[in-house]
Amino acid sequence: MDLRWSEPEERFRAQARAWLSANVPRGLPSGDTRDGFARHLEWERRLHEDRWAVVSWPARYGGRDASVWEWLIFEEEYYRAGAPQRVTQNGIFLLAPALFEFGTAEQQDRLLPRMAAAQDLWCQGWSEPGAGSDLAAVRSAAVRDEAGGGWRLSGQKTWTTRGAFCTHLFGLFRSDPEAERHRGLTYFLVPLDAPGVTVRGFERLDGDEGFAEVFFDDVFVPDRDVLGEVNQGWRVAMATTGSERGLTLRSPGRFMAAADRLIALYRERPEPSLKDRVVDSWIDAQAYRMFTLRQVTDIADGKQPGPEASLNKLFWSEMDVRLHETAMDLLGPDAEPDGPWPRGFMFSLAGPIYAGTNEVQRNVVAERLLGLPRR
Amino acid sequence: MRFAVSEEAAALRVAARGVLGTEGAWRKLGAVGVIGTLVCDERGGLGLDENALVPVLDEIGYSGLAAPAVETIAVAAPMLDGPLVADVLAGEVVMTVQPRAGDPVPFGQTAHLIVLRDGDLWRLYRRDELALEACASVDGSRALARLIRAPEDGGLLLPEAERAWQRGVLGTAASLTGLARRMLDMTVDHVKRREQFGVPIGSFQAIKHALADALLAIEFARPMVLAAAWAQASKAPDAAVLTSAAKVRASDAARLTARTAIQCHGAMGYTTEYDLHLFAKRAWALAPSFGGAQWHRARIAETIGVADG
Numbered sequence: 001m002d003l004r005w006s007e008p009e010e011r012f013r014a015q016a017r018a019w020l021s022a023n024v025p026r027g028l029p030s031g032d033t034r035d036g037f038a039r040h041l042e043w044e045r046r047l048h049e050d051r052w053a054v055v056s057w058p059a060r061y062g063g064r065d066a067s068v069w070e071w072l073i074f075e076e077e078y079y080r081a082g083a084p085q086r087v088t089q090n091g092i093f094l095l096a097p098a099l100f101e102f103g104t105a106e107q108q109d110r111l112l113p114r115m116a117a118a119q120d121l122w123c124q125g126w127s128e129p130g131a132g133s134d135l136a137a138v139r140s141a142a143v144r145d146e147a148g149g150g151w152r153l154s155g156q157k158t159w160t161t162r163g164a165f166c167t168h169l170f171g172l173f174r175s176d177p178e179a180e181r182h183r184g185l186t187y188f189l190v191p192l193d194a195p196g197v198t199v200r201g202f203e204r205l206d207g208d209e210g211f212a213e214v215f216f217d218d219v220f221v222p223d224r225d226v227l228g229e230v231n232q233g234w235r236v237a238m239a240t241t242g243s244e245r246g247l248t249l250r251s252p253g254r255f256m257a258a259a260d261r262l263i264a265l266y267r268e269r270p271e272p273s274l275k276d277r278v279v280d281s282w283i284d285a286q287a288y289r290m291f292t293l294r295q296v297t298d299i300a301d302g303k304q305p306g307p308e309a310s311l312n313k314l315f316w317s318e319m320d321v322r323l324h325e326t327a328m329d330l331l332g333p334d335a336e337p338d339g340p341w342p343r344g345f346m347f348s349l350a351g352p353i354y355a356g357t358n359e360v361q362r363n364v365v366a367e368r369l370l371g372l373p374r375r
Numbered sequence: 376m377r378f379a380v381s382e383e384a385a386a387l388r389v390a391a392r393g394v395l396g397t398e399g400a401w402r403k404l405g406a407v408g409v410i411g412t413l414v415c416d417e418r419g420g421l422g423l424d425e426n427a428l429v430p431v432l433d434e435i436g437y438s439g440l441a442a443p444a445v446e447t448i449a450v451a452a453p454m455l456d457g458p459l460v461a462d463v464l465a466g467e468v469v470m471t472v473q474p475r476a477g478d479p480v481p482f483g484q485t486a487h488l489i490v491l492r493d494g495d496l497w498r499l500y501r502r503d504e505l506a507l508e509a510c511a512s513v514d515g516s517r518a519l520a521r522l523i524r525a526p527e528d529g530g531l532l533l534p535e536a537e538r539a540w541q542r543g544v545l546g547t548a549a550s551l552t553g554l555a556r557r558m559l560d561m562t563v564d565h566v567k568r569r570e571q572f573g574v575p576i577g578s579f580q581a582i583k584h585a586l587a588d589a590l591l592a593i594e595f596a597r598p599m600v601l602a603a604a605w606a607q608a609s610k611a612p613d614a615a616v617l618t619s620a621a622k623v624r625a626s627d628a629a630r631l632t633a634r635t636a637i638q639c640h641g642a643m644g645y646t647t648e649y650d651l652h653l654f655a656k657r658a659w660a661l662a663p664s665f666g667g668a669q670w671h672r673a674r675i676a677e678t679i680g681v682a683d684g
Binding site: 009279282286288359367374 | 378582594602605608611669
């Protein structure tokens with residue numbers, strides 16, 4: 001056990017902190033609205049200019065070759081500085097790990113630099129009207145086009161976060177209708193301006209046009225835009241789910257900053273009957289940090305998190321709801337006017353749903369970590 | 376940065392596991408050095424720090440051993456000097472402590488040496504110097520006793536009282552996570568084998584989700600306990616608040632797991648014919664020991680600046 005940062009890590013922290021305090025924009029509108037998204041892109045490009053957009057990536061793709069520890073430090077500083085949500089997260093945190101693991105050199109060289117620079121903006125095309133928690137029930141089809149050297153996609157994706165503002169989609173399509181459900185899926189990379197793609201944005205519960213449904217009508221995708229092997233899309237996708245459920249998407253820094261904001265709110269509006277809940281939110285953030293430090297030690301030792309990522313997901317999503325509910329109670333009647341806390345509260349309710357509902361996560365924990373029988 | 380139990384501490388845990396569950400386990404723990412985990416080399420101990428204490432007490436908690444393990448290994452033995460140390464470390468002379476003034480004394484009916492709380496200090500007595508009265512306990516194996524009247528004088532003043540208290544909180548938290556994991560393991564084993572409606576009840580989502588919640592509580596308590604141990608061992612400024620946080624989560628995790636385990640065992644869980652009740656009762660005894668969750672929440676509130684007035 002050694003919970004101290006090394007001197008180079010402390011220097012990295014100081015450098016990140018200084019840059020963020022000089023550059024973090026204030027008062028951006030939500031990045032899940034059309035206008036807000038454009039403003040957020042300016043911020044993403046600013047991050048990229050000074051190589052803070054994707055710190056853990058290789059320098060040739062716009063990163064800093066940061067270790068996973070430095071990445072955690074950057075995240076702590078990012079949220080401590082009150083910096084904006086990452087509207088590029090579905091690309092840089094969800095697609096990129098799959099590209100690094102399964103992509104060809106050509107795909108990596110072609111796609112990663114543009115992703116880092118927020119030139120290509122990626123959304124995730126997994127859910128369909130009939131395939132939510134049961135992702136393997138995907139029905140959107142990919143039919144071989146031998147003459148064209150590629151595939152033709154048909155079907156519908158939905159609840160696609162920021163799909164109406166993005167330029168590209170990564171998604172799962174059924175390429176072998178005869179195969180057992182998890183087999184026979186292929187992972188495709190699709191530009192949203194391809195002929196035959198129709199994108200329709202729609203409002204989420206929090207009032208933003210943050211969702212889209214995406215229709216595919218005989219959309220041609222060349223072979224070079226298949227990620228991983230044909231019919232191996234499930235395996236590629238699961239590599240991404242580990243990232244989404246686990247720490248890449250929700251680092252402890254975010255919740256430590258949120259707990260600090262809750263403590264500040266309590267000091268402004270003390271309410272002794274809610275004190276214990278504020279304390280519990282502070283403990284939650286600490287517990288998540290310590291759990292993560294242990295997990296990152298395992299990763300640094302070469303172990304893969306695997307189904308343990310479901311524990312992360314359950315914990316961060318539910319602590320986020322508890323924290324925001326406490327804030328709403330502290331605000332009392334002031335919880336009604338629109339503002340960061342009510343917005344944060346509504347958004348927290350999405351956490352137990354996206355990246356695999358918490359009901360499914362509890363099944364994963366019970367079956368794969370505790371070894372209980374599947375039905 | 377490295378968040379992992381050292382090889383040395385892991386080896387001590389394995390040594391403890393090797394003797395736990397056998398006859399005369401307390402003396403055997405002494406023989407493999409466990410009782411003297413925190414006692415310096417010159418006094419015959421292993422000279423390890425709080426980082427090693429946690430895996431050992433987690434393992435003892437898991438075993439359900441009825442002995443003043445936290446009281447001796449975590450709190451009292453490191454404070455002790457003189458000729459008695461060797462006998463205590465060998466498990467021949469049994470020590471216990473009263474966590475806070477006014478608390479009943481665990482193992483107060485049986486221990487040879489008793490450390491009482493005198494305000495913030497600790498004083499060491501022989502049991503025959505004290506007026507004690509046995510009292511029945513939720514966990515019958517704890518041999519609880521109450522002090523009828525405070526001793527008028529005497530008692531050897533022991534050093535570093537606050538650190539000893541913090542170690543007691545930490546050790547209790549570690550025991551609770553071990554206990555919780557034991558109850559969860561027993562329950563997982565049960566629900567895989569117990570069939571109702573023609574299938575193992577562990578295939579039902581109602582059972583799966585309840586046990587997933589217990590695992591979640593345990594797995595997020597354990598790193599808190601290890602982090603608190605590191606903070607104590609390295610005298611970090613946030614050691615006390617992290618220790619309180621560890622105790623809150625360990626107490627809550629053990630209580631949740633006890634309730635879930637009993638529920639998932641159905642009526643079998645509500646009998647004394649099956650061992651589960653022993654572990655549940657130990658959890659209910661240790662959850663309030665060395666400050667319950669609410670007491671520690673109040674300490675945390677003071678530290679993070681949300682205390683009253």
